[in-house]
Amino acid sequence: MPESSSDLQDTTNNTYVTASSAQLVLQVSHDVARADSLDEQLHIIMEAVTKATNSERGTLFLNDFATNELYSRVALGDVKREIRILNNSGIAGAVYTTGIPEIVDDAYGDKRFNHSVDHVTGYKTRNILCAPVRTVKGDILGVAQTLNKNDGGQFSEDDLAIMQAITTQASIALQGTLFIERMEKLREQEAEFLNVVSDVSSEINLGPLLQMIMSAITKMLQADRSTLFLNDEKTNELYTQIGQGLGATNIRLPNHLGIAGAVFTSGKTVNIPYAYADLRFNPAFDKQTGYFTRSILCCPVLNKDGKVIGVTQVLNKKGGPFNQDDEQRLTAFTSQIAIGLENAQLFADVQQMKNYNESMLESMSNAVVTFDEEGVIVTCNAAGLRILKATQDEVIGHKDEDFFTGENSWVVERLHMVRESNEADILLDAILKIGPNAEETSINVTTLPLLDKDSKAIGTMIMMEDISSEKRMKSTMSRYMDPGLADKLMGGGEEILGGQSSIATVLFSDVRSFTTLSEELGAQGIVSLLNEYFTVMVDCLNAEEGMLDKFIGDAIMAIFGTPFPHEDDPDRAVRCAIDMMNKLRAFNKDRTTKGLMPIDIGIGLNTDNVVSGNIGSPKRMDYTVIGDGVNLAARLESGTKQYGAHILISEFTFKALRGTYRYREMDHVVVKGKTKPVAIYELLDYHTEETFPNMVDALAHFRDGMECYRKGTFDNAIDSFKKVLALNPKDKASEIYIERCEHLKETVDPDNWDGIWVMTSK
Numbered sequence: 228m229p230e231s232s233s234d235l236q237d238t239t240n241n242t243y244v245t246a247s248s249a250q251l252v253l254q255v256s257h258d259v260a261r262a263d264s265l266d267e268q269l270h271i272i273m274e275a276v277t278k279a280t281n282s283e284r285g286t287l288f289l290n291d292f293a294t295n296e297l298y299s300r301v302a303l304g305d306v307k308r309e310i311r312i313l314n315n316s317g318i319a320g321a322v323y324t325t326g327i328p329e330i331v332d333d334a335y336g337d338k339r340f341n342h343s344v345d346h347v348t349g350y351k352t353r354n355i356l357c358a359p360v361r362t363v364k365g366d367i368l369g370v371a372q373t374l375n376k377n378d379g380g381q382f383s384e385d386d387l388a389i390m391q392a393i394t395t396q397a398s399i400a401l402q403g404t405l406f407i408e409r410m411e412k413l414r415e416q417e418a419e420f421l422n423v424v425s426d427v428s429s430e431i432n433l434g435p436l437l438q439m440i441m442s443a444i445t446k447m448l449q450a451d452r453s454t455l456f457l458n459d460e461k462t463n464e465l466y467t468q469i470g471q472g473l474g475a476t477n478i479r480l481p482n483h484l485g486i487a488g489a490v491f492t493s494g495k496t497v498n499i500p501y502a503y504a505d506l507r508f509n510p511a512f513d514k515q516t517g518y519f520t521r522s523i524l525c526c527p528v529l530n531k532d533g534k535v536i537g538v539t540q541v542l543n544k545k546g547g548p549f550n551q552d553d554e555q556r557l558t559a560f561t562s563q564i565a566i567g568l569e570n571a572q573l574f575a576d577v578q579q580m581k582n583y584n585e586s587m588l589e590s591m592s593n594a595v596v597t598f599d600e601e602g603v604i605v606t607c608n609a610a611g612l613r614i615l616k617a618t619q620d621e622v623i624g625h626k627d628e629d630f631f632t633g634e635n636s637w638v639v640e641r642l643h644m645v646r647e648s649n650e651a652d653i654l655l656d657a658i659l660k661i662g663p664n665a666e667e668t669s670i671n672v673t674t675l676p677l678l679d680k681d682s683k684a685i686g687t688m689i690m691m692e693d694i695s696s697e698k699r700m701k702s703t704m705s706r707y708m709d710p711g712l713a714d715k716l717m718g719g720g721e722e723i724l725g726g727q728s729s730i731a732t733v734l735f736s737d738v739r740s741f742t743t744l745s746e747e748l749g750a751q752g753i754v755s756l757l758n759e760y761f762t763v764m765v766d767c768l769n770a771e772e773g774m775l776d777k778f779i780g781d782a783i784m785a786i787f788g789t790p791f792p793h794e795d796d797p798d799r800a801v802r803c804a805i806d807m808m809n810k811l812r813a814f815n816k817d818r819t820t821k822g823l824m825p826i827d828i829g830i831g832l833n834t835d836n837v838v839s840g841n842i843g844s845p846k847r848m849d850y851t852v853i854g855d856g857v858n859l860a861a862r863l864e865s866g867t868k869q870y871g872a873h874i875l876i877s878e879f880t881f882k883a884l885r886g887t888y889r890y891r892e893m894d895h896v897v898v899k900g901k902t903k904p905v906a907i908y909e910l911l912d913y914h915t916e917e918t919f920p921n922m923v924d925a926l927a928h929f930r931d932g933m934e935c936y937r938k939g940t941f942d943n944a945i946d947s948f949k950k951v952l953a954l955n956p957k958d959k960a961s962e963i964y965i966e967r968c969e970h971l972k973e974t975v976d977p978d979n980w981d982g983i984w985v986m987t988s989k
């Protein structure tokens with residue numbers, strides 16, 4: 228029996244709380260009720276519990292029902308930080324799960340105890356007192372935990388009784404505060420929801436819009452990552468431009484496959500608590516990235532007409548699977564953002580069409596100039612500016628009668644005639660006098676009315692074709708070859724242009740890491756760089772009377788030996804390649820001085836029988852060469868990256884050379900698409916002592932290494948190649964042969980080794 232009628236009995240463990248302790252309980256209850264915040268309430272409760280149980284420190288964990296975690300908002304003692312643990316882990320998790328209080332006399336002897344916190348803080352936990360925090364109705368709000376009974380003692384049942392008495396009495400006020408906090412949090416979420424919807428409605432760029440939506444969904448549903456897939460009706464694919472947690476990603480998949488495809492096809496939400504238990508889930512992406520998908524919530528995105536335009540997929544809700552509230556919130560959000568998505572897609576389509584039309588106009592060789600109803604010039608493409616020899620500012624915004632003056636006023640007459648009749652007009656072989664010197668240009672002119680969908684006139688357009696053929700032809704040919712060679716070709720007639728077979732040396736060169744350069748310099752920067760670079764390289768071709776066949780992006784294809792051959796065309800090609808490397812060194816030095824990025828190139832040469840001529844259709848032809856010899860030159864250029872070389876030549880070019888050059892035999896290979904091996908050589912004349920130190924000695928060791936390599940004595944070969952690297956640490960070819968020899972030692976029988984290497988890449 229209690230010692231007095233004021234003593235309290237704790238019915239959980241049948242122990243008694245003394246009158247003084249009861250007074251403490253009532254005081255704590257009173258103080259907690261007067262507290263202004265949850266943090267203050269937790270501090271009051273645990274300060275009282277710690278004092279009443281004579282403990283060193285204590286923590287009150289509350290359960291977060293959204294994440295299934297126990298969290299502390301305040302802790303006594305030296306450690307003052309938020310702690311979160313799963314509500315089924317550790318001693319605190321066990322007490323919360325079972326609802327049974329525990330006294331742990333030896334913390335380190337209990338397998339559930341996580342002593343990592345002790346290791347981090349330096350604190351030593353001896354014993355633990357832990358009890359659930361119950362309401363008067365018996366609902367568990369969390370757990371209270373105190374550590375280390377003072378004076379080295381052990382916690383008792385009386386300590387447990389006072390802890391439970393204090394937390395139970397204080398739980399009334401605590402429960403009310405938690406309810407208020409949840410309501411405040413819901414109000415904040417709804418306000419944030421409305422703000423995001425408002426922001427979405429004002430954003431029309433698809434990329435930023437998707438980023439905004441995905442960030443909001445991930446945060447709103449407390450998920451790990453999310454992705455919004457839109458349907459591409461042209462390809463029947465679901466695509467996304469962003470994926471949370473993946474960085475900048477572009478993903479496309481058929482709109483009927485996988486979980487996203489199932490949701491898009493059915494128009495119904497799918498909530499999967501355990502992804503790997505669902506047969507529709509494809510774990511290949513997880514295996515590729517190392518990510519582990521636990522739970523999935525996938526919801527269709529419908530437009531105002533009820534049509535499915537995409538799906539939203541959310542992964543890994545923190546603390547457990549997605550619930551029905553998550554489904555409702557995601558459905559509500561996607562219904563609000565659908566209009567914004569459709570607007571952004573429409574804007575993207577319009578922008579793409581605008582860019583397409585502008586690119587088409589800019590790529591045309593004919594001038595295209597448009598005028599509004601008042602005769603003011605609205606647009607003029609690049610060809611128009613070139614033919615008119617004017618800038619945008621000198622053309623755009625000017626009246627037709629102010630721009631086409633004097634002897635060019637006939638253009639204005641044609642425009643007025645078309646405006647009045649709304650019918651097209653064609654004028655052939657007209658003369659346009661342009662520039663301060665009134666230079667004559669022969670043109671064909673087509674003038675057209677511009678009409679809207681109701682056939683109402685909204686302006687006019689003129690198209691001008693420059694037909695100064697001989698001058699244009701000679702100018703164009705001079706860009707491909709030496710001007711003297713162009714004159715010969717122009718006078719050669721159909722016999723030369725019609726096609727001929729001859730021995731020629733083909734040169735291919737290519738800029739290294741061009742994609743990286745493009746990304747760093749941007750469109751204007753890369754065009755400017757290529758123009759400067761090509762100017763230098765074409766001068767090298769012209770100096771040796773080579774013919775520039777074509778530019779292929781950042782690559783150059785040139786021919787030595789056609790249409791007019793020389794006795795030393797292979798030597799001319801080799802001298803040109805060496806000159807290109809020397810000129811590139813000076814070019815890079817100038818760029819580096821200006822703080823610009825240097826570039827690097829590879830060159831491949833091959834001498835073979837080729838077919839040259841005017842090849843194409845009746846409407847468009849190019850003078851070019853074709854044949855296996857062209858393909859091998861391209862393969863050698865590509866091989867320069869593989870061997871760390873800059874100039875590679877085939878055995879056919881090597882045998883045809885008359886001059887003496889510094890070289891080394893690089894390999895015997897079977898290139899992709901061929902069956903017979905070809906010997907290839909690296910030219911080294913452009914190197915300096917700085918770029919290839921100790922060349923003479925290094926080449927001697929390299930030759931020794933190649934002899935051992937071909938004999939199958941791979942260990943001796945490795946020793947020789949290592950000697951090369953000791954003299955020139957940057958010699959990539961030696962590094963490659965060391966790796967190759969190590970591989971061949973394990974896979975090849977030296978007695979059956981023929982020294983032939985098969986190139987698997989182009």
